[in-house]
Amino acid sequence: xxxxxxxxxxxxxxxxxxxxxxxxxxxxxxxxxxxxxxxxxxxxxxxxxxxxxxxxxxxxxxxxxxxxxxxxxxxxxxxxxxxxxxxxxxxxxxxxxxxxxxxxxxxxxxxxxxxxxxxxxxxxxxxxxxxxxxxxxxxxxxxxxxxxxxxxxxxxxxxxxxxxxxxxxxxxxxxxxxxxxxxxxxxxxxxxxxxxxxxxxxxxxxxxxxxxxxxxxxxxxxxxxxxxxxxxxxxxxxxxxxxxxxxxxxx
Numbered sequence: 087x088x089x090x091x092x093x094x095x096x097x098x099x100x101x102x103x104x105x106x107x108x109x110x111x112x113x114x115x116x117x118x119x120x121x122x123x124x125x126x127x128x129x130x131x132x133x134x135x136x137x138x139x140x141x142x143x144x145x146x147x148x149x150x151x152x153x154x155x156x157x158x159x160x161x162x163x164x165x166x167x168x169x170x171x172x173x174x175x176x177x178x179x180x181x182x183x184x185x186x187x188x189x190x191x192x193x194x195x196x197x198x199x200x201x202x203x204x205x206x207x208x209x210x211x212x213x214x215x216x217x218x219x220x221x222x223x224x225x226x227x228x229x230x231x232x233x234x235x236x237x238x239x240x241x242x243x244x245x246x247x248x249x250x251x252x253x254x255x256x257x258x259x260x261x262x263x264x265x266x267x268x269x270x271x272x273x274x275x276x277x278x279x280x281x282x283x284x285x286x287x288x289x290x291x292x293x294x295x296x297x298x299x300x301x302x303x304x305x306x307x308x309x310x311x312x313x314x315x316x317x318x319x320x321x322x323x324x325x326x327x328x329x330x331x332x333x334x335x336x337x
Contacts, residue, residue: 113291116168236288
């Protein structure tokens with residue numbers, strides 16, 4: 087199969103500025119929606135995991151069953167991983183009482199193991215293009231662990247280190263900008279930089295989501311999890327429409 091055929095059968099979004107913007111919005115939605123299920127509806131983190139796991143598996147089935155890249159399916163799975171990742175991280179910390187530091191260590195270990203087995207099989211960690219189903223499964227497992235890890239790290243900045251939600255978002259944004267500079271002006275491995283940026287866009291979205299939803303007394307805007315989720319959904323739908331139009335133009 088040549089490169090042109092790879093692109094035709096590719097199942098992953100092209101890594102562009104739109105990709106990173108949609109990733110941040112998806113992570114913000116995952117944070118607010120996850121908190122809405124577990125906290126606002128008071129269903130608890132275990133039940134929240136059950137609900138979001140069903141959504142994740144359903145969207146993953148749609149994505150894996152598709153023969154080509156469909157932006158709506160791809161980004162629904164990303165949203166599924168961010169929402170499930172929120173519940174997993176909070177469950178580890180608040181239900182199992184392991185703390186965000188230990189939770190982050192557990193999640194980074196699983197992420198590294200996933201990437202290790204991925205590399206062992208394919209001798210690379212390239213994420214674009216991906217057309218083989220088993221490699222795509224490796225990708226989605228890595229995405230789930232990285233989004234869960236990003237949630238834990240973002241909560242550690244706020245709850246563990248005592249930073250405000252806005253400051254936490256700015257710190258993670260600074261890391262992302264450093265990665266952009268390194269990618270543009272150095273020869274550091276672009277795959278390594280991709281996964282660093284991918285992990286850190288999650289705590290940026292998570293802390294920004296908390297900034298939108300938390301009370302004014304805690305440094306938030308007090309929009310509430312439901313209102314913030316609606317705003318994020320509207321923005322995400324608009325961006326998915328843009329992605330579909332770009333995909334049609336590209337084809």
